[in-house]
Amino acid sequence: MTKRIILSAGQSSAGKTTLTMGLIRALSRRGLRVASAKIGPDYIDPMYHRMLGTRGYNLDHFLMEDDYIHRLLHEMEREDIVVMEGAMGYYDGIGATSESSCAEMSVFTDTPSILIFSGKGRGLSLAAEIQGFLNFKENRIAGIILNETKPSMYAYYKKIVEEETDLALLGCVPKIDVALPSRYLGLYLPSEIDAFMDYAEQMADAVDRYVDVDNLLEIAEVDATPSRETAPRTIAKTRVAIAMDDAFQFYYRDVLEDFERAGVVWVPFSPLSESLPRGISGIYLGGGYPERYGEPLSNNKALRADLTDFTEKGGVLIAEGGGWLSLLESIDGTSGWGLFPGRAEMTDRLVHFGYHEMTAKEDGLLLKKGESVPVHEFHYAKASEEGDGFRLIKPHGARERVSGYHTPSIYAGFQHIHLSGNEKMRTRVLCALEEAEVWRG
Numbered sequence: 303m304t305k306r307i308i309l310s311a312g313q314s315s316a317g318k319t320t321l322t323m324g325l326i327r328a329l330s331r332r333g334l335r336v337a338s339a340k341i342g343p344d345y346i347d348p349m350y351h352r353m354l355g356t357r358g359y360n361l362d363h364f365l366m367e368d369d370y371i372h373r374l375l376h377e378m379e380r381e382d383i384v385v386m387e388g389a390m391g392y393y394d395g396i397g398a399t400s401e402s403s404c405a406e407m408s409v410f411t412d413t414p415s416i417l418i419f420s421g422k423g424r425g426l427s428l429a430a431e432i433q434g435f436l437n438f439k440e441n442r443i444a445g446i447i448l449n450e451t452k453p454s455m456y457a458y459y460k461k462i463v464e465e466e467t468d469l470a471l472l473g474c475v476p477k478i479d480v481a482l483p484s485r486y487l488g489l490y491l492p493s494e495i496d497a498f499m500d501y502a503e504q505m506a507d508a509v510d511r512y513v514d515v516d517n518l519l520e521i522a523e524v525d526a527t528p529s530r531e532t533a534p535r536t537i538a539k540t541r542v543a544i545a546m547d548d549a550f551q552f553y554y555r556d557v558l559e560d561f562e563r564a565g566v567v568w569v570p571f572s573p574l575s576e577s578l579p580r581g582i583s584g585i586y587l588g589g590g591y592p593e594r595y596g597e598p599l600s601n602n603k604a605l606r607a608d609l610t611d612f613t614e615k616g617g618v619l620i621a622e623g624g625g626w627l628s629l630l631e632s633i634d635g636t637s638g639w640g641l642f643p644g645r646a647e648m649t650d651r652l653v654h655f656g657y658h659e660m661t662a663k664e665d666g667l668l669l670k671k672g673e674s675v676p677v678h679e680f681h682y683a684k685a686s687e688e689g690d691g692f693r694l695i696k697p698h699g700a701r702e703r704v705s706g707y708h709t710p711s712i713y714a715g716f717q718h719i720h721l722s723g724n725e726k727m728r729t730r731v732l733c734a735l736e737e738a739e740v741w742r743g
Contacts, residue, residue, distance in 0.1 A: 303523055303524065303525060303526060304379045304383075304384070304523075304524060304525070304526040304527070305382065305383035305384065305519060305522040305523055305524070306375075306379070306383070306384040306386070306411065306413040306414070306522055306524055307383070307384070307385055307386065307413065307414055307415075307416060307518065307521065307522040308341070308386040308387075308388055308404060308407070308408050308413050308414070308415040308416065308442075309321055309322050309325065309385070309386070309387055309388060309415075309416050309418060309447075310341075310388030310391075310392040310404045310405075310408075310415050310416070310417055310418070311388065311391060311392065311417060311418040311419070312391050312392065312417065312418075312419060312431070312435065313390070313391045314390050314391070316418045316419070316420070316449060317418055317449040317450065317475075318387055318388055318418060319347055319350060319387065319482065319489070320478070320482065320505050321418060321447065321449060321475065321505070321509065322338070322347075322350075322351070322385060322387040323350055323351075323354060323501075323502050323505050323506075324502070324505030324506045324507075324508055324509035325385055325506075325509050325513075325515075325518075326338055326351060326354045326355075326356060326385055327354055327502050327503065327505065327506035327509075328506040328509040328510050328513075328515060329382075329383060329385070329515070330354065330355060331506060331510075332515075334381075334382040334383055335381040335382045335383075336355070336356050336381060336382065336383055336384075336385055337356055337357060337359075337378035337379070337380075337381040337383070337384045337385070338351040338354075338356040338357070338358055338359070338384070338385045338386070338387070339351075339358075339359040339360060339361045339378065339384065339385075339386045339387070340358075340359075340360050340361070340386070340387050340389065341360075341361050341362070341386055341387065341388050341389055341404050341407050342360070342362055342388075342389035342390075342402075342404075343360065343362055343364075343365060343657075343678045343680075343718065343720075344360070344389060345551075345552040345553070345554075345589065346489050346491065347387060347489070348360060348555065349491060349492050349493075349551075350489070350492050351387075352555070353492040353493075353498060353499070353502070354502055356385075357378075357555055357556075357559075358555055359374060359378065359554075359555055359556045360554055360555075360556065360720075361374070361375070361386065361407060361411075362402065362720065362723070363401075363402045363406055363407055363410060364396065364401070364402040364657050364676050364678075364697075365657075365676050365677075365678065365719075365720040365723045366720060366722075366723035366724075367723055367724060367725060368410075369530050369532065369725075370722060370723050370725070371410070371411070372527055372528070372530050373529075373530045373532065374556055375411060375527045376526075376527045376528070376529050376530065379526055379527055383519070383522060384413075386407075386413065388404035388415075389404060390403075390404075391404075392404050392405050392415065392417060392435060392441070392443075393405045393435075393438060393439060396656075396657055396696075396697045396698060397696070397697065397698045397699065398698075399698065400439055401697070402657070405439060405440075405441050405442075408441065408442040409440050409441065409442060411527070412442065412524060412525070413442060413524065414442050414443075414444035414445070414521050414522060414524065415441065415442050415443050415444060416444065416445045416446065416447055416472065416518065416521070417432070417435060417443055417445075417446055417447075418446075418447050418448075418449050419431070419432070419446060419447075419448055419449070420448060420449055420450050420451060421448040421451035421452075421455060421459050421474065422450060422451060425462070426462055426466070428459065428462060428463070429462050429463060429466035429467055432446060432463065432466075432467045432469065433466070433467055436467060436469075443469065444469065444470070444521045445469055445470040445471070445472050445517075445518065445521055446463050446467075446469050446470070446471050446472065447471075447472050447473055447474075447475065447513060448471070448473070448474045448475065449475050450475070450476065450477040451474040451475065451476070452474065452476060453473075453474045453475075453476055453512050455474055456471070456473070456474045459471055459474060470514075470517055470521070472513050472514045472517055472518055473509075473512045473513035473514055474512060475508050475509070475512045475513065476508070476512070478504055478505060478508060482495070482501075483495065491551070534560070534564065534725070534728070535564065535728065535729045535732055535733075536563070536564045536565050536732075537564060537565040537566075537732050537733070537735065537736040538565055538736060539565055539567055540565055540566055540567065540583050540584070540735045540736055540738075541566075541567045541569050541579075541581055541582045541583060541584075541740075542561075542566050542567065542568055542569065542582060542583065542584035542585065542586060542618075542735060543569045543570075543571055543578060543579045543582045543584070543585045543586070544558075544568045544569065544570055544571070544585075544586045544588070545570075545571065545572070545573050545585075545586070545587045545588060545590075545625060546570040546571070546572065547572035547573065547574050547575075548574065548590075548591070548594075548595065549573065549574055549590050549591055549592045549594070549595040549599065549624070549628075550573060550587060550588050550589070550590040550592070550624065550625060550628075551588065551589075551590050552588045552589030552590050552623060552624070552718070553586075553588045554720060554721075554722075556722060557720060557721045557722045560721075560722040560728075561721065561722070561732075564728075564732055565732070565736075566584075566732075566735065568586075569582060573587075573599060573602060573605055573628065574595055574598045574599065574602070575598065575602065576602075576605070577602075577604040577605050577608050578605060578608035578609065578612060578741075578743070580741070580742050580743045581740060581741075581742060582612075582617070582740070582741055583617065583618060583735050583736075583738040583739070583740055583741070584617060584618035584619070584620070584734075584735045584738065585609075585612065585617065585618070585619045585620070585621075586620050586621075586625075587619070587620070587621040587622070587625025587626070587628065587629070588622060588623070588624070588625050589622060589623030589624040589625060589718060590623070590624040590625070591624060592624045592625075592627055592628040592633060592638075593624075593627070593633050593634055593646075593648050593683070596633055596634065596636030597636065599628055599636075599638070599639070600636050600637040600638070605639065606639040606640065608743065609629070609639055609641055610639075610641065611741075611743070612741050613641060613711070613712065615739065615741060616711050616738060616739060617711065617738055617739070617741050618667065618711050618712075618731075618734050618735050618738050619711065619712045619713070619714065620667075620712075620713050620714075620719075620721075620731070621712075621713070621714040621715075622713075622714070622715065622716075622717060622718045622719060623681060623716060623717075623718050625714075626642075626714045626715055626716060627646045627683055627685070629641040629642050629714060630642055630643070630644045630645060630646050630685060630687075631643060631644060631645050632645045632646065633645075633646045633647075633648075633683075634646070634647055634648055641714075642687070642689070642707060642714060643687050644685045644686045644687030644688070645685070645686045646683050646684070646685045646686075647683065647684055647685075648682055648683050649682050649683065649684055650682070651682065652680070652681070652682060653681060653682060653683060653684045654679040654680075654681060654716060655679060655680055655681075656678065656679065656680075656696060657676060657677070657678050657696065657697055658676070658677050658678070658679065658694045658695060658696055658697075658717065659674050659675075659676060659677075659694070659695050659696075659697060660674060660675050660676070660677045660692045660693075660694055660706070660717055660719075661673070661674040661692060661693045661694075661695075662674075662691065662692055662708055663690065663691060663692060663693060663704070663708070664691070664708065665710070666691065666708035666709055666710060666712075666713070667708065667709065667710060667711055667712060667713050667730065667731065667734055668708065668713050668719070668727050668730060668731065669708075669727065669730070673726075675719060675724050675727050676720075676723075676724070677694075677717035677718060677719050678717070678718050679716055679717055679718065680718075681716055683716075685716075688704070688705040688706065688715065688716065689704075689705060689706045689707040689708075689714070689715060690704040690705070690706075691704075691705075691706040691707050691708030691709075691715070692704065692705060692706045692708060692715070692717075694706075694717070705717065710734070711734065711738065
């Protein structure tokens, strides 16, 4: 047996992240070793988990193959309990379906779900809403927490919830007078929030005081995820530069660890102030906020020259999201590194959002011609040129567009990929890194 639990809700902004923070910290204070994951592709929420001492992974049924999810979850269950944080509403998935939703992940992994609601302004109608969730589709709903609800109302709501739904009401948590700040790509990074740990401790205090954690731990007890006896591809030790600073920080922790086990030696560097590390075979430029650091990026002429020389000599380059934007001619009028044509401008709305199937138009680093891989986008930038290496189509959608750059040694584009979630793509990238000539500047 092991322990797994999912915190989800009926909609966004119900308090999933703050209650997840509080639960992780409260369990840690009890001496439990906690593993955590965000369901879906979000990069920022797992950073909050990591600040609290967990590894902070992602679990995504669209980006990851089934065997990979099982293998990752089996690894996470080495800890005492796995706490998962849902995205959006419990059944909200791709388009108008529940595919790749929190509900689907809870069924796929057989993980009990605790739904977060508000009791404010509600009486018996709360039970009707909960019954709607219980009866809508297959699920693993096992309990309820009422957030921003007066604890003095616990007995009132306990009678309603438990008599009308047969679910356990695990607590009423009052409104905590601290809000997590956010901006266009989501919450602020935890490193940007003053007194972050003080806030986490407040939430842990609230969970300890107002949530029946002992009952939650009983609900969380389930069968362990079986081990998948596979031997993923490994290579000889290969050095890969990875951009890590205030401008670039959106990476999947499980991918970095998986590639390390496969033989990659990550070499962190800061594109804000440093030139390219020598003795490398690859570069990984992840997403982030390059538009907020236009001047230092533009002024790093040495890095621009290094990047040009590296790619001209056939080095492996993966640049996604903000990493790709920095390689254009300019962002909001400030010079970029100019490896690719086009100018980027930030807008006040989401330009492209959500999951896509990305199909290669020609053979390249990630895929052979005609092969596809799942990707996701979430950006407020538009570019005068996006490339034409792939065809992109939304699941259940009819609209198609071309985007991205794809050569035998380069992938670059708006689209974020999960390098470990697709075994065929993972193997191809590792082989390209192993075969690439070492760049020494």
